[in-house]
Amino acid sequence: QQQVKQSPQSLIVQKGGISIINCAYENTAFDYFPWYQQFPGKGPALLIAIRPDVSEKKEGRFTISFNKSAKQFSLHIMDSQPGDSATYFCAARGSGNTPLVFGKGTRLSVIA
C-alpha cells in the first residue's frame, strides 16, 4: 500500500517557469510533510517542510501548499533554474521522531 502518492514522475520546465509537484497521502495521523531534493550520486537533502496547521510555507523560490481536507500537498518552484534539475521527493511522518514515508519521486529537468 503506497501511503504517499507523488506526481508527475517526470517534469520538464523552461527556465524561469514554475515547477509544480503534487503529493497525496492517506494516513490522517501524518503531521509533518518535508520535501527532499536529490542530485545524482548524492543523498536526499531536506529542502522545505510544513506542518498541517498552516496552509502554505515559503522559503525563497520554494513554496509548499497544503490542503488538509483533501490530504494533498504540493511543491512550487518559482523562477525555475537549470540548477534546480534534480529528483524531488515528498515525504510524510507521524508525530514524534518516526521514520519518513516517501513518494516515488519526480525527476525535474529545467531547460534553458
Place this chain on the structure above:
Amino acid sequence: DAGVIQSPRHEVTEMGQEVTLRCKPISGHNSLFWYRQTMMRGLELLIYFNNNVPIDDSGMPEDRFSAKMPNASFSTLKIQPSEPRDSAVYFCASSLSQGAPHEQYFGPGTRLTVT
C-alpha cells in the same frame, strides 16, 4: 559539521558474500535510520534506532539483513549472504529525537552491486 558519513561509497560483491555497510551519524544526533533506494520501490525504511536501541526493524527484508548500533557514533548494516536483488543504494540518516521537528539528514549513500 561533517554531516552523516557512510562507507564505502561503492561496493561490488559476488552473490553469497557478506557485505557490511557503515554509518556515522551527525554528532549529537540520537536517532539513526537505514533506508534503501531502488528504482522499483523508491526509498523505503529498513530499520531505525533511538538512543542506540532498535525501535522498528519491520522493513528489514529477511533474516539475511542485520543492523547494529554499538554506540552513538556508529552503526552497521550487514547482509549475509548477499543476493543480486539486494543491489540498491543504501542510505543512513540521523536526527535529534528531542524537540520538533526532528529533521532527518541523509548521508551520501552506499551503492551496492551484487553480481
